[in-house]
Amino acid sequence: MQQNLQGQNMEASKSKVQDIKFVEWSRGVNEESYDLSEMTRIIENRFKGKSIKIADIGGGIGTTVNALCSSLDTAYADVIDNSPLALESFISHARTNLIYEDFFDFKAERKYDVVIFRTVLHHFVGQSEKETLALQIKALNKTHSNLVTEGGVVFIIENFYEPAFGSDITGRIIYELTKLKFSSAVFRYLGANTAGEGVRFRSFNSWKRIFEKCGFELGTKITADDWSMSMPIWQRIPFVCKNRHQALVVLQNAAAADSRGEESKGKSKRLEQELHVEACAA
Numbered sequence: 377m378q379q380n381l382q383g384q385n386m387e388a389s390k391s392k393v394q395d396i397k398f399v400e401w402s403r404g405v406n407e408e409s410y411d412l413s414e415m416t417r418i419i420e421n422r423f424k425g426k427s428i429k430i431a432d433i434g435g436g437i438g439t440t441v442n443a444l445c446s447s448l449d450t451a452y453a454d455v456i457d458n459s460p461l462a463l464e465s466f467i468s469h470a471r472t473n474l475i476y477e478d479f480f481d482f483k484a485e486r487k488y489d490v491v492i493f494r495t496v497l498h499h500f501v502g503q504s505e506k507e508t509l510a511l512q513i514k515a516l517n518k519t520h521s522n523l524v525t526e527g528g529v530v531f532i533i534e535n536f537y538e539p540a541f542g543s544d545i546t547g548r549i550i551y552e553l554t555k556l557k558f559s560s561a562v563f564r565y566l567g568a569n570t571a572g573e574g575v576r577f578r579s580f581n582s583w584k585r586i587f588e589k590c591g592f593e594l595g596t597k598i599t600a601d602d603w604s605m606s607m608p609i610w611q612r613i614p615f616v617c618k619n620r621h622q623a624l625v626v627l628q629n630a631a632a633a634d635s636r637g638e639e640s641k642g643k644s645k646r647l648e649q650e651l652h653v654e655a656c657a658a
C-alpha cells in the first residue's frame with residue numbers, strides 16, 4: 377500500500393505503535409548534526425540551486441528531510457518508512473512527504489538526485505546471515521538501478537564496528553545475539569533495544585565490499601568520534617570490538633563517475649578524502 381500523506385488527515389491507531397524505539401532518538405537530530413551539515417554542504421556544491429529530489433529510506437518521522445529542506449530552498453523529499461510511529465508523528469513541512477510503505481515493496485515513480493539511508497541498512501535483516509546479506513544487497517541494488525539518478529548521490533550513515541581480529545566478527549556476533557528470541561528480555565534489560573529482532577552492523581570494509589558489488593564508488597567518508605568508550609565492558613569483550621564509530625559515507629554510481637573521468641582507478645578505488653569530525657554519536 378502506498379499512501380501519499382501530504383494534505384491528508386493523518387491518523388494512525390496508537391495501538392499500532394509498537395516500534396517507538398526505532399525513531400524516538402531521532403527527534404534530537406537537527407541541522408547542527410555533523411552528518412546533516414555535511415550533507416547540506418555536499419548537496420549545495422553538487423546541485424547549485426537546481427531543483428533537488430530526495431528520498432530518505434527508513435527516514436522515520438522525517439527529522440532528516442525536515443532539516444535538509446529547511447536549509448535547501450529547492451529540495452523536495454519523500455520519506456519511505458513502514459513504521460506506524462512515522463505515520464503518526466511525521467513532521468509536517470511543505471516540501472516533504474511520507475510514503476508509508478516497506479522499502480522492499482516500494483515502486484518508485486521517479487528517480488531521485490539524493491538517496492539517504494540514515495542508520496537503516498543494519499535493520500534489513502533476515503532469518504539467517506545469508507538472507508541478511510541478500511537483503512542488504514537487494515536494497516542497494518534497487519537503489520543503484522531504480523532509485524538514484526545517474527549523476528545523483530547516496531548518503532549512508534552507519535555505525536561501524538571494527539573487530540579486534542578478523543574482518544567482521546563483531547557485527548556477526550551482535551546479529552546472532554540480537555536475533556535470539558528466548559533471551560531477548562535479558563538483552564533488552566541490558567540495553568539492546570533491538571533484541572529479539574536482530575540488527576546486522578558491519579565493519580567499514582565489509583560495507584565497502586557490498587557498496588562496490590552493487591555498482592557504487594565511494595567518495596568522501598566523514599567519521600564521527602570513536603564512541604567505543606560508551607560501549608559497556610560486558611559488550612566490548614565478548615563482541616571482540618576494537619572500535620566503533622559512526623560515519624557518513626558518500627556513494628555515487630561508479631559508471632557515471634567513470635564517464636566523468638572521476639577517480640577511475642579500477643577495482644581498488646581509494647577514498648577521495650577521510651575527515652574526522654567531533655560528534656555525539658551516542
Ligand SMILES: C[S@@+](CC[C@H](N)C(=O)[O-])C[C@H]1O[C@@H](n2cnc3c(N)ncnc32)[C@H](O)[C@@H]1O
Pocket residue numbers: 398399401402403405433434435436437439440456457458459462477478479480493494495496499500
Ligand atoms: C534507527 S531508525 C532511523 C530513523 C531515521 N533514519 C533517523 O536517522 O532518524 C530506522 C528506521 O528504518 C525504518 N525501517 C526499517 N525497515 C524498513 C523497511 N523495510 N522499509 C521502510 N522503513 C524501514 C524504521 O521504521 C525506522 O524508522
